[in-house]
Amino acid sequence: MPTLASQFSILSTSGFLFLSSITSTHAQESKEVTPEIKVSPVETKDKPQQVDIKAKSEVDNAKRDTAAKTVITNEVLMRFGDTNINDAMKRVPGVLVVKDQLQLPGMNAGYTQILIDGEPPRGIAITDLPMNIIDRVEIYRGGNAQFSSQAMAGTINIVLKRVPSNTQAQIKANIANSYKTTSGLEWLASDKHKNLSYSLSLNIRDSGGTLSGPTFIANDFLDDTNQTTQKYVQIMRRDANAYSLRINPRVNYNSEAGTTLTSTSSLILNRVGFMSKSEYDFQLGSPLPIGKILRDYRSDSNFGNTSLRVLSSTGDLKLDIIAGVNLSTSASTSKDRTFDPRDKSFFDRNVYTHRKTSAYNNTGKITAPSSEAHDIVGGWTASKSLDDTHRKETQWNYLPVSTTEDFQATRAVIDKVAFFIQDEWRFRKQSSAYFGLRWESIKIVSNGTLQEKLQHQSTILSPIVQGLWQLNPDNTDRLRLGLSRSFQAPAEILLVSPIYKSLNNSILSTNFRGNPALRSELAWSLDAAYEHNGNNEWNYTIRSKFRRISDLHRESISFYADAWWRTFINAGDAISKSLEFDTQFPLKCFIEGAPNIDISFDLNKNWSKVYYLPAPDNILSPNTVNAKLSMDFRAKNLPLTLGYNLRYSDSHWQQTSASERSFSTTPLELDLYFLWKLNQKTLLRASVDNLLKRQSLSLSEQRFSDLRTSSNSFSPVYRKLSLNLEHKF
Template sequence: MMSPTPLCLAIAAALSCPAAAFAQSTQPADKGKAQDKPVQKVEVKGSASTYDPRRDDTASKTVLSAEEIRKYGDDNIFDVLKRAPGVTVTDKSIKMRGLGAGYTQILVNGDRPPPGFSLDALMPDQIERIEVIRAASAEYSMQAIAGTINIVLRKVVSKPQRDLRLNATRSPLQRSGTMGGTWGDKVGTLSYFVNGSLFGGHNEFHSRGADQLSLPDGTLAQSRLTRYDGGGAYRGGVLFPRLNWKIDADNELNLSAGLQASSHAWSGFSHNENLAGSFGNPDWIDMPGRTSGDQWMMRGEIGWVAKVAGGKLDVSLAGERSRDENDNDTDYYSAGSAHHLLRDWDTVYRPRRMSFRGKFARSLFDGHALVTGIDASRQRNEDSRDRVDQQDGAPATHVVEAYEPQVTRLAGYVQDEWSITKQWSMYLGGRWEGVETESTGTNVPVTTSRSHVLSPVAQTLYKFPDKSGRQVRLALTRTYKAPTVDQLTARRYLSALNTRFAPDSSGNPGLKPELANGVDVAFEQYWADGAMVSVSGTQRLISDYIRTRLDLDPDGRWIYRPLNDGDARVHSLEAEVKLPLRMLNAAAAGFDMRASVTRNWSEVSTVPGPDNRLDGQTPMSANVGLDYRRDRLSFGASMAYQQGGWVRVSDAQIRHAHTRRDVDAYAAWKLDPHLQLRFTLNNILGMDGESESVYEDAGGLSRQASWQQGATRVGVNLELKM
């Protein structure tokens, strides 16, 4: 009998069988005796499913698999993410550590989404996995003060894959339908994959609001109620084709594309009911409006993977173009239609981007895994706005505005993951990023802004010996948040009726990026069958904090404008548990429970208390879910909780967010190995959207409150594998 091959020895080691003993047991003590005995067949099986990136990777992250993503039959990415531990979703704003507005980095396939890419149009069945990365890594951009969410789209396949999904949802406010599918196969050295979907539906919106201003002596100077009712239809399609060519043992070529297209047509009616005072001259009371738009995005990428110098070189070149065109017509009427303003504003956004990414990885001596790379991109927008205003039959005012910002990014990084011992691993990395923003436009001065940040990062993982399942993590990071193009440009967006309730907005070319020094610590305990408990804490010390301030200009117009204003401190505490209930009682076999809770605090040095927190931060969030699976039947339910409360934005501004409890449920029945029927319920409690803000200065105290109707959605999915 032959000696065991290196592959057999590797498998034996992976299964914790001593390689020497395995080899010794297969060597015959006597050749004659070996010929007399029948040869025994030994079959060794191993599975990649035993690898858990959350448990085994030095960098801290949670991975939502394709099965978890599709479990609830969601028709959008936001409903998927609101059940992820440590993640909150509010009005399509995705947050980690309760922080949105640029603090949480959203990536698609490890890169910033291309211009015109819409997360709304991304269907869950087009996603392979979602990585929730708590501490920054040098390979990705360090613009991740709160963390990173990386959405990885489905790729080429190694075996035939054909499936079709039909989805229909309905609520008192919405009806929609989606048809999507996947077609993938491998032919010789070529493998291909096509995933796409068509969608359409109709939405309705009903909102109410209240505005009031009290003078310093308590006199009610202004008060009104507002009402908006509207809705409309939408439709679109998404297509993601990919092609992989394995040229030889050392070279591989990848081609991929992305196409998104959609259109919408809305109409609505706004009405203001004045209870005290007036809100302008003329004071617009009734405002019927119509808007329609078309959007498309296309993307192409070519990549080459090669074995070079004992390592792997991965380079890619990508180009993207998109167009977003909107036509908005609104009529403004004063009381009794005494005055009439017709406003026709057409906007066209035409961004395009070219990007290059290169990465080289190889193993070095003593368990080192070295990765180095560069990222470069240039994005240019061609935006235009065609404004036509005509009041009371007078000659129309026609203004055409152009705006052309350009953003150039360059980054280089290096990282080393070192397995010091079987229990202890270390990650060291650094990334330099530079950003240059230039903008020109009609009646806007040319502005240029340059910034660069050097970000070191260190992470370590220690696993306690004797397979106890206990491990601890520590991460030290330097991350940042760069100002957006709109925040950097001096372009001014004029409000139709300028008041403290509806101000203008403008940027600030002098803004500097926010810098954050952070520390993350975590303790994790893992057991068999996927059970685990995790407790973690984080802190971020932020300098040059950017906040948006409401001011009264010398010309008498109210305006929102960003500025760097002091320092901020953010800290969070998070706990998570996953538990198959059969570990507690055999009668509960098939039930899996999961729960997480996050508590967030923050304070800004230049803002007085109480309720001093970063704008929009969720003070506490929690997720709890229970799933059951047995034979062909599975069902489950979950609740995502977000605590509301007051936030003091500045010495004059405070805002209030209401508490939300989003309860979802699903039931799936596998009719046969190829066909599954799934029923879903979203927002079972029918939670509405509510908010409130207060602004107080020498001129008085103003309050604004808004409410938007919510409703329970019922859905049915048919999933067919061919």
């Protein structure tokens, strides 16, 4: 049987031959390439539209900036016709999407900071952002004083488009099918009147299909002699519906005095519901109390925010100030009917949860006058949020007949304050250094009906130093070096939250409670990179990173009060090392007369160790090798662009706690796409994701005293076919 590596090579070669054969009937390349279908991440010599010139300048600026970052333009993000940022980013070199979460290699998703216009999402999921309002994505693998230091793996900053200065309207319709059909409709309009301009984006989506589908879990319990004492299979089926409406207005005003005011708002309405059935097939040993669970779940959530940004100057000082408020509410009801293994009614449980979060935030940046060799910037961030959660649980027991009620209320007040200062110093014509210092404080005060008043505060002083050495006057080759300190404050839910009690409590289905004593994780990071951007359009980068982490967060499972409980603790120190390589180039760069194919490839390898956990599975990430290969082909005499993206990640057992380890297969994935320009204003995009349809399995093992468990779960695999129609008026 061929290995995954050999399959990767075979598919890459066959894909190249397939794309090459398409162009064999064409004798010469067309002199014009329509800008709308120029989807390669590699810059070409064709004359782009004005929007492409602006995007290209951001890419060029990133090459000159001392603070290292990678810029992914909207053109690259949209080449597959994806309808959300996660699907688009899974094809970006050096970025992983695991369980629908963005992350940078070497550490799990929670260690990658995700920002929108430099600020936390504040109650909005990044998948809620319509793709037509995203201008670019900036990837910072090192520190940056302007952003929060909660970025141990790095920062992904999603930059939204500024208000256009011209009149335009665009509509996009999408339909996709995997387990179920999903659909969406987007509309974007903008206009300008004298000094006032605006844009309005509307997005309606039905995404229930992404939440539906069955799951199968086989569980085995073994004693200290490795004999199976209990065995059962859990089958979960769910049929979901999910609808959302998103409205994003932006208004921009430029005064005669040079002050710019920008108002940005969002309104998001979500409704989710599903009916599910969980059945247990007890094959060996004592059955659990519950043999079947029928659940009816409904949730409504609303989110709104508005912010005002002021760009101005006073004397020699340049000011950039943002103030905003947001409010979110959610109400969910879960109705469970449970049955014993003989299919007799056991008990019914209703859980109603209401959560309300209100917050305000203020950020400011001041650019001070300095010499030509220095760019000095300072600023602040301040935010306050109030979170009120009410949870009411009512249970009706059939045998014996009784009723119990449980009410929990918690309130958390979160205050965040930060100050920063940075200086980019060009001490030589082709060399520069970046010095940044950020002080950050996060304070949580919480109280509730089932807890004493809690006050938790994390503060950190983060120095950041980066250097850039341009190795030639054209800046085609550069060396970068960076040192930074970062941290990971415990999420509020890990500190204090309403206690969650599982229906079938066991070591595999634990209750959960917070740990008020949980401290922040701290890390020192050292980065180095060599970058090449050739005049022949061949680009490549080699990066390395070393991290040392203290007070690592890890799960802990214990048995007390006749139940199994899960919480988080500080678990000592860890180290992480990584090496990355990525390259992009047109095939004609190396083969004269080659078809119009652009190639992108990246490979990264990471090593890690968690000292307090037993070897050899004491690693920070189960994926130690990740690779991607993309090829984009532009037809010579047709308004056609097509390509594919191939992704591979290895899999390893990972010790997630002192008593538990897990393993998830990451099969080879292949996505195809094509884009056809029907006319000057209309585009048709289509894509097929997961063409190979490889099965993914998740395994886990737990050890507690003389008890060992083994679980194997999987869901049926589906290909995803998407069609997108775009029209500009």
